[in-house]
Amino acid sequence: MLFNSIDFAIFLPIVFFLYWFVCNRNLKVQNIFIVFASYLFYGWWDWRFLGLIIFSTLLDYSIGNFLRNEERISRRKALLWVSVIINLGFLGFFKYYNFFVDSFVNAFTFFGSTIDAGSLNIILPVGISFYTFQTLSYTIDVYKKELEPTKDIIAFSAFVCFFPQLVAGPIERAVNLLPQISTKRNFDKTQITDGLKLMLWGFFKKLVIADSLSPIVNDIFNNSSDYSSTTLIVGAVFFAFQIYGDFSGYSDIAIGISKLFGVELMSNFKFPYFSRNIGEFWRKWHISLSTWFRDYLYIPLGGSKGSQVSNIRNIFIIFIVSGFWHGANWTFVIWGLFHALLFLPSFITRTNRKFTGTINVLQSPKTFIFDILRFLQTFVLVTIGWVFFRSESINQALLYLKKMLFDFTADVYVHPSGYRMIDYFIMIICFVVFEYIIRNNERNPFYFKSKALRFCLYVLMIFAIILFYDDGVDRSFIYFQF
Amino acid sequence: MGSIIKKVIIYAVLVLLILEGLVRLFHLHNEMPNRFADTKGVEKWVPNQSEYSITGNRKQNVGQYRINDFGFNSVHDKYEPKEDAFEIALVGDSFIEGFHEDYTNSLGQQIEKNLSNTTVLEFGYAGYDLADELHLIHAYKDIFEKIDHTFIYIRFTDDLDRDAYQESSRLRLDTPFTRIAKQIKLLVYLKDIGALDPVLQLPGRIMNFISGKKEISLSEEELRKQEKLKNELSLNNFKTLLAEYPIDKEKFTFLLDSSLCTVQFLEYLNHNGYNFLDINTTFSKAKTPTTLIYDQHWSKSGRSLVAKLVLDYLDISATNY
Numbered sequence: 130m131l132f133n134s135i136d137f138a139i140f141l142p143i144v145f146f147l148y149w150f151v152c153n154r155n156l157k158v159q160n161i162f163i164v165f166a167s168y169l170f171y172g173w174w175d176w177r178f179l180g181l182i183i184f185s186t187l188l189d190y191s192i193g194n195f196l197r198n199e200e201r202i203s204r205r206k207a208l209l210w211v212s213v214i215i216n217l218g219f220l221g222f223f224k225y226y227n228f229f230v231d232s233f234v235n236a237f238t239f240f241g242s243t244i245d246a247g248s249l250n251i252i253l254p255v256g257i258s259f260y261t262f263q264t265l266s267y268t269i270d271v272y273k274k275e276l277e278p279t280k281d282i283i284a285f286s287a288f289v290c291f292f293p294q295l296v297a298g299p300i301e302r303a304v305n306l307l308p309q310i311s312t313k314r315n316f317d318k319t320q321i322t323d324g325l326k327l328m329l330w331g332f333f334k335k336l337v338i339a340d341s342l343s344p345i346v347n348d349i350f351n352n353s354s355d356y357s358s359t360t361l362i363v364g365a366v367f368f369a370f371q372i373y374g375d376f377s378g379y380s381d382i383a384i385g386i387s388k389l390f391g392v393e394l395m396s397n398f399k400f401p402y403f404s405r406n407i408g409e410f411w412r413k414w415h416i417s418l419s420t421w422f423r424d425y426l427y428i429p430l431g432g433s434k435g436s437q438v439s440n441i442r443n444i445f446i447i448f449i450v451s452g453f454w455h456g457a458n459w460t461f462v463i464w465g466l467f468h469a470l471l472f473l474p475s476f477i478t479r480t481n482r483k484f485t486g487t488i489n490v491l492q493s494p495k496t497f498i499f500d501i502l503r504f505l506q507t508f509v510l511v512t513i514g515w516v517f518f519r520s521e522s523i524n525q526a527l528l529y530l531k532k533m534l535f536d537f538t539a540d541v542y543v544h545p546s547g548y549r550m551i552d553y554f555i556m557i558i559c560f561v562v563f564e565y566i567i568r569n570n571e572r573n574p575f576y577f578k579s580k581a582l583r584f585c586l587y588v589l590m591i592f593a594i595i596l597f598y599d600d601g602v603d604r605s606f607i608y609f610q611f
Numbered sequence: 612m613g614s615i616i617k618k619v620i621i622y623a624v625l626v627l628l629i630l631e632g633l634v635r636l637f638h639l640h641n642e643m644p645n646r647f648a649d650t651k652g653v654e655k656w657v658p659n660q661s662e663y664s665i666t667g668n669r670k671q672n673v674g675q676y677r678i679n680d681f682g683f684n685s686v687h688d689k690y691e692p693k694e695d696a697f698e699i700a701l702v703g704d705s706f707i708e709g710f711h712e713d714y715t716n717s718l719g720q721q722i723e724k725n726l727s728n729t730t731v732l733e734f735g736y737a738g739y740d741l742a743d744e745l746h747l748i749h750a751y752k753d754i755f756e757k758i759d760h761t762f763i764y765i766r767f768t769d770d771l772d773r774d775a776y777q778e779s780s781r782l783r784l785d786t787p788f789t790r791i792a793k794q795i796k797l798l799v800y801l802k803d804i805g806a807l808d809p810v811l812q813l814p815g816r817i818m819n820f821i822s823g824k825k826e827i828s829l830s831e832e833e834l835r836k837q838e839k840l841k842n843e844l845s846l847n848n849f850k851t852l853l854a855e856y857p858i859d860k861e862k863f864t865f866l867l868d869s870s871l872c873t874v875q876f877l878e879y880l881n882h883n884g885y886n887f888l889d890i891n892t893t894f895s896k897a898k899t900p901t902t903l904i905y906d907q908h909w910s911k912s913g914r915s916l917v918a919k920l921v922l923d924y925l926d927i928s929a930t931n932y
Contacts, residue, residue: 135809149612318615325619547900547910552669587622588629595630596639596669600805600905 130173132382133335133604140170145389149316156313160287163310163390167292171255178254181219186282186289188215189264193271193278193285205272212268220261223253228457256296258454262421264289267303269425276303284311293386297379297606299397299417306392314391323573324388326587330574331381333590338374338560340604341597342367342553345544350519353529360542361533368519369512370557373402375607376415384572400568402511402561405503407471408481410511418454422447437477444476445469455518460526464517471510556597631797640796641665641803644678646782651750654743654779655682655736664710667905668804674712684714685733692757697729699925700755702744703764703866708735711908718909721918726925732758738781741765741849745856746776761863762888762921767872771845774852804905842873849876860884864924866917868894893920 130137144166152162172179192212199205267288270276279285287310294301349356349364356364380397387394401413411419427447433440445466452465475481484503492500513530520526532538542550570576575583634640642662648654656678666672676684683690692698701707701719709717719731734747744763748755755761765771792798801807819825829837865887869877880887893916894901901913909917 135813316612321615322618543899545900546902546904548904549669549671584622584625588626588633591626592630592633595801595804595806598668598804598806600808 130170131604131606132379132386133332136173140166141386141389148390153316156311157283159314160281160283160310163287163292164283164290167287167290167295170292171290171295174255175252178257181254181257182260182290183286185216185219185260185264186286188212189268189289190279190282190285192268194280196268196271197278209268209272213265216261216265220257223257225457232459259298259300260289260295262300262418263303266300266421266425267307270303276307279307279311281311291387291392293383293390293392294394297376297383298415299380299383299395300421301394301417302421305395309392317391320388320391320393324385326575327381327385327388327572329385329587329590331378331383331385333594334374334378334381335606336378337556337590337593337597339371339378339607340602341556341599342371342374343602344546344599345548345550345553346371346519348544349542350529353525353532356532356542357538357540358533358536359539361529363542365512365516365519365529365533367553367557369402369508369515370560372515372518372607373398374560379606396571399571400564402508403504403565403568404507405484405500406475406481406507407468407510408475409484410507411468411472412485418451422451422454426450433476440476441473444472448472459523460517460520463523463526464514467514467517471514552597556593627797631795634796634800637670638663639665639668639670640800643793644676646785647682648778648782649682652778653682653747653750654782656684658682665803666711666903666908668800671904672711672906672910674710675714676710677714683734683736684708684710684717686714686717686720687730687732690732690754692730692732692754694757697726698758699723699726699729699731700734700758700761701731701764701866702734702739702748702761704735704739704766704770705737706735706766706908707733707764708737709733709914710737711903711906712911712914718914718918718921721915722921722925725918725922735764738779740770740772741852742773742776743779744770745852745858748858749856759862760925761858762866763858763863764866767845767867767876771848771852774848775855842875846873846876846879849879860886864888866890866921870895888920888924890917890920893917 130140144162148159148162148166152158168179168182171182189212192208195208196205199208267276267285271278279288284307288301288303288307291301291306291310346364346368349360350368353361353364377398384394384396395417397415397417399413399416401410404410404413427443430443430446431439432443435443448465448469449462450465452461452463452468455461455464472481475483513534516529516533517523517526520529544550567574567576575586577583577586641664643664644656644660644662646654647657658678658680660676660678662676664674664676666674677686679685679688679690681690699719699722701722707718709719712718714720717733719733723729723731734744736743739747741763744765748761748763798807863886865880865885867887867889868891869889870891877887879885894913897912897916899912900910901916902908903910
């Protein structure tokens with residue numbers, strides 16, 4: 130069930146009313162209902178894959194409980210590895226099996242021998258990358274004794290399958306979500322209205338920014354060899370906004386829906402295009418994944434505490450693995466590698482954490498101008514990276530970049546269906562300006578004191594949604610494929 | 612809980628009212644004229660209506676229409692062809708009706724402006740199929756006999772689904788409920804851009820779910836078989852209709868897109884002496900989009916290409932007149 134579908138528009142109010150009116154008696158009933166609603170939500174896509182979630186839930190719940198009573202290090206390690214191998218085994222099979230087989234065959238073909246290895250027709254279960262990482266984080270935290278394993282299987286099931294964030298995150302940590310799931314939620318009017326506002330903002334980003342840019346981006350990337358450099362720049366910049374609108378829009382809707390059920394999820398985006406270097410960008414983009422890799426991969430590898438060589442190795446590992454997490458394609462690996470290379474200079478010169486504070490509007494004009502230039506510099510670099518992310522193959526990405534950056538030609542882009550391009554440029558400019566105004570309030574975009582102004586903004590957002598609604602667009606979220 | 616529901620409802624009503632105001636203010640909505648069936652049983656627009664037809668969201672395409680005394684969109688008030696003048700008629704569905712362009716620059720007008728001493732009479736009505744078109748020509752025989760040349764626009768895929776004329780169900784759509792709904796411009800706009808489609812399809816989906824009916828996906832072989840049957844039926848319908856309403860093959864030319872037709876149909880036209888003008892010959896070479904955004908109808912450039920095609924054809928056929 131997509132958040133932007135009629136099915137969900139019916140599902141959500143029903144679940145909301147049943148949750149607060151019928152199932153509000155005690156915690157157990159609340160959680161049983163959450164599990165039921167979440168399985169229904171997930172099963173709407175393909176009920177066959179529910180078995181995977183249930184298996185993953187039972188596995189990590191059991192391992193957590195074994196770890197509770199186990200003090201021997203070797204046994205504890207063994208239990209952890211069971212969880213890691215089985216969870217990542219499922220992920221590897223469903224997501225990467227064909228990729229590895231194809232890469233293996235290609236490698237042998239390159240060296241002159243041919244091998245016959247058939248790929249399988251595997252359907253990727255929606256959200257497997259997200260819930261696998263979520264359950265793994267629980268087991269790792271329990272193993273590290275940073276979290277007390279839960280005895281409540283219903284609460285644990287609700288933690289794994291909580292429907293607002295089940296299919297595309299934010300990838301929650303047990304330390305944040307499990308205590309909320311294990312405590313009875315009470316009706317909080319402010320939290321619910323905040324949730325509705327965040328949902329509106331998320332829908333705006335998804336329907337107005339991402340969906341309306343999607344046909345233009347598709348046309349430019351699918352026919353990149355026919356277009357001039359200026360058009361390819363438009364394609365890359367539009368994709369930067371499309372993917373941001375799509376994923377951050379999804380995250381905001383997920384956080385907003387969770388609020389309707391009395392649960393606070395972590396922020397996943399903090400206006401990443403207002404970043405002054407790549408380090409800051411990665412502290413603001415897909416935060417739940419970046420911090421997951423930081424805590425469960427980068428730090429266990431030694432983080433930045435070792436020699437310069439091992440530190441740099443760790444940086445490359447985390448970026449490449451993060452890229453590979455996105456999909457079974459070398460383009461994602463190169464995208465990760467590209468970001469590692471961008472990050473490296475500031476890491477070596479210890480300036481990667483130079484910009485950690487919020488951007489102050491009252492700063493001097495000189496600092497303000499420098500900040501704007503830094504935003505632009507980071508945006509240009511990130512946008513070049515997006516070309517790898519969006520392309521079907523490395524070859525396509527390289528040709529795209531070559532034509533965009535080195536064989537410069539200019540003309541005015543005309544979409545085959547005749548879309549009025551000026552509308553999209555105006556829309557993006559308005560979006561960037563509004564995001565700049567709210568740049569310190571990712572959880573409350575309508576924070577303005579004036580009620581009238583807030584109301585005008587709600588109307589404007591809804592009006593923009595109906596102005597840019599495009600009947601023929603594929604409405605699924607980009608990150609669902611990951 | 613009660614207060615929040617009350618607040619949400621109040622906000623929703625206010626937002627809807629403001630949106631209705633904004634849609635009206637920017638005239639984002641389409642205005643469709645009213646229909647009727649005249650004394651000869653021909654379905655037309657109620658005469659003397661003038662408004663704007665708007666296609667796509669954000670007013671991607673705006674056209675002013677003007678329904679004349681005869682009930683069709685045209686600059687000409689009356690359709691009174693004279694024996695001593697040269698008149699051309701264009702008969703067809705929404706493509707000929709041309710609500711997507713100002714009536715002063717319609718397909719007919721583009722042709723007329725390029726010919727001296729010629730009047731182009733447009734008989735376009737959204738939803739017309741060949742049965743409607745031939746019924747109209749038959750009902751107004753006295754007019755069409757005086758017209759020097761008539762072009763009948765047909766889409767092989769849509770316009771040959773029946774073999775006899777019957778009054779359409781479109782007129783029954785004009786109920787008090789739809790008349791009220793037409794006054795809610797936000798609703799008209801949302802319906803036109805397809806935003807209400809998921810809601811309108813919902814009852815059908817629920818019924819299918821309750822009755823356990825599943826969407827049957829046909830194999831490619833079955834689909835091909837179905838398409839073949841439909842194509843054969845279309846050709847037979849064409850033959851039956853032309854037998855019922857014969858036309859003067861010298862004075863009538865079909866305007867069609869060969870890419871939508873079967874080879875058998877085109878061969879039938881050729882073997883039986885029916886003239887036809889193929890818009891695909893010019894559309895397939897077009898460098899700019901020939902159709903509108905969010906709409907299958909011809910764009911400005913598409914219409915110009917069709918007009919040029921007709922003009923070239925008339926030029927070639929001029930010796931016949």
